Amino acid sequence: MATKQGEKIIGIDLGTTNSVVAVMEGKEPKVIANKEGNRLTPSVVAFNDKGETLVGDIARRQAVTNPKRTIYSIKRFMGRRHGEVANEEKMVPYEVVGGPQDYVKVRAGDQTFTPPEVSAKVLRSLKEAAEAYLGHKVNKAVITVPAYFNDAQRQATKDAGQIAGLEVMRIVNEPTAAALAYGLEKKKDEKIVVFDLGGGTFDVSVLDVSKDGVFEVVSTNGDTHLGGDDFDQTLINHVADQFQREQGIDLRKDPMAMQRLQEACEKAKKELSTAQSSDINLPFITADANGPKHLQVTITRAQFEQMCDALVERCRGPVVQALKDAKLEPKDIDEVVLVGGSTRIPKVQELVRKIFGKEPHKGVNPDEVVALGAAIQGGVLGGDVKDVLLLDVTPLSLGIETEGGIFTALVEKNTTIPTERKQVFSTAADNQTAVTVSVFQGERKMARDNRLLGQFNLEGIPPAPRGTPQIEVKFDIDANGILSVSAKDLGSNKEQTVKIEQSSGLTESEIERMRKDAESNAEEDKRKFRLAEARNKAEALCFQTEKLIKEHDAKLSA
CATH class of the missing domain: 3.90.640.10 (ATPase, substrate binding domain, subdomain 4)
Structure with missing residues (x-):
């Protein structure tokens, strides 16, 4: 999948609190500073009285005087329904409301925005920083997500990239990206744990890193409501x-x-x-x-x-489970890599020492390592980085609801992706001519206790006694961890396919409309900025002229 010569694929860590953009320069990934000269860009978007949209440092600075229209921690609402976010809603001063299909929207003044729209404004500012640094347009990116993000949250992140005018070449799990940056120059085989406690999410992944450049995720676990x-x-x-x-x-x-x-x-x-x-x-x-x-x-x-x-103790459970799923003991781990600003908390580091009986590795910058890894993956996809193979996994089991409301998993958690799974089911009643396929993600035995990703009907099944029709259900998970599902009646060859695209709550046409709006708004924002800049220069010139006149007058009167 080599890209045009000279065309760079940037790597973006779209964080809850801060975001970072990086790119490959030769054989090294490099973090790009924003227009204020900072390597971390606050994931903050504000809308002021003048109708301007502010992003990053400038948005954060005015938050105290404009709390209702300053949006932060939007990542906690990505791909989530309003009924799921009661706790998160209490933590922010802006208004959180339900939109179509009860997906979250946020209100700022008289406008409402979806989380992908807000995130897109942060992504666009990072895209512009990369373009200013590289001196050419940037259209492609690798964006990271918490390993424990479900299908809807991954799709919402991809939507945000598209709205920002980026072709999202790959969605990569944050701990996996961190492992790439950590292990790029390693000369030996290692078993590592990435312990990633960020602003809003916690992930832990166990990886086999080989000296030949193979990064294989063995297991992953986490908590998307802890940070x-x-x-x-x-x-x-x-x-x-x-x-x-x-x-x-x-x-x-x-x-x-x-x-x-x-x-x-x-x-x-x-x-x-x-x-x-x-x-x-x-x-x-x-x-x-x-x-x-x-x-x-x-x-x-x-x-x-x-x-x-x-809160610190809540980190223990996912770590223990990830080790158990990997069939490893703490003593089998060679290095524990700390990622995310919250791992600077001494009590968190103490927990890591207690679990693993060793000091965590501190040779990486916990704020930047994920973006550096995303840039490396961009280099792999662009053909600039050779001899690196990334084998990631799906964090949660995927399956369908079967008779009695039971959850039947077709893809178990920690399955290497991309992957395809097929299973044959049948009808539950005589002469049944249609079946509803309900797709769920999670680890609970009953389907209703897991997250419903989507459902569709397969119709036109020839009438037959129950248990006779052969209905093949196929799950296909791409390298981004995003799912498409099809059901086929093997008797009549009737087939129905659904890509669980709209699990983010946005349709293709809505994404395209938002992308065009974002582009035109960006031009308008630039025009306002140039106008303000010209006004400032004119005012400065007036002041300087006045000062010269006064000085001249003083000399004349003397």
Whole structure:
């Protein structure tokens, strides 16, 4: 799948808190700085009073004064229905609503956006940073997702790329990308564990890395509702509860105060990774009839570790399960690679030491390693990187609902992808001329306890006694972990195929419309930026002229 000469496939780590873009330069992957000169771009999008869309650092800086129209942590809502996100909804100041098929939408002022639309704005800014650096257009990308993302979440990420004007060449699991970056120059065979605790998700993957360049994922596990945001929220609740006890005011009901508190708690959390205590000082946080109120509290590392103990312990289960699925003991692991900013928390590192009985590997930058791995995979697909073979797996079992509501898996979890599986089923009633195929993803025995990805009907089956018709169901999973399903009546050769595309809630025509909107909005934003720049230059010229006149007058009068 070599691309045109000189055409680069960029690698993007689309994170909950921050995003990173990288590209292969010769034999080395390189992180590209954004227009502000920063290597990490906050995954934040804001809409201001002037009708401008702000992305990244500039959006984050104005969040305190515009909390209702500043969208962050959107990754937690990707490919999810409104009924599934009650906890996440409480953690953000903006409004979360249900859209078509109950898929999440977010409201900013009088506009609503799907999560892929918001993510696309972050992706577009990274695409523009890469274009400015490389000096030519960029149309293709490898984008990473948490290993434990389900089909709908993967499809939503792919949709976001398309809306941003990118052809998504591959969706790669984040821990797998990190392993690529870690193991590219390794000269020996190793069994490694990637422990990836990011802003909103936790993944753990066990890999066989060979000196010949084969990266084989043996097992993966995780929790898509566990990350740095949850540590922040625990600290926010602790401080808000204490303030309410002392002052009788609940800061959680004031979006602007909450935004200030959220930023202060995130800063304190980071400080507590290196310091033994951190002060949170927020003057004029709120006011009542008696006048303004100030928030001042000191948090010690011991206090923070105690309040976050349950969150740290939640990391243990997926690690133990991943090792069990790989049929390995902790002592069999050669290296544990830490990925994601939240692995800087000392208590998290202590858990890793306790489980594996060794120090984790700290030779990679936990914020950048995933994007570097995505760039390497881009190099592989573009033909620039030779002798690297990536064998990833599907994180969750995939199957259909059979008689009695039982979940029958056709593809077991940790199956190497791409893959194809077929199984023959039959009818449950005499003279049944149609069957409904309901496709689920998950590990529970009953279909209703797993996630419904989609369903379709196979009609026109010739009437026959129950159990006679032969209906072949085929599951096909591509290298992105995205599924298509077909059912075929072997008697009549009638076939029905469904690509579980719309599991993200968006149709092809909606994606195309959003892509065109994004393109025209980008041009409009650039025009406004040029106008503002011209206005600033004109004002500066006026000031300078006035200053010269005053200086000239002073000389004349002297």
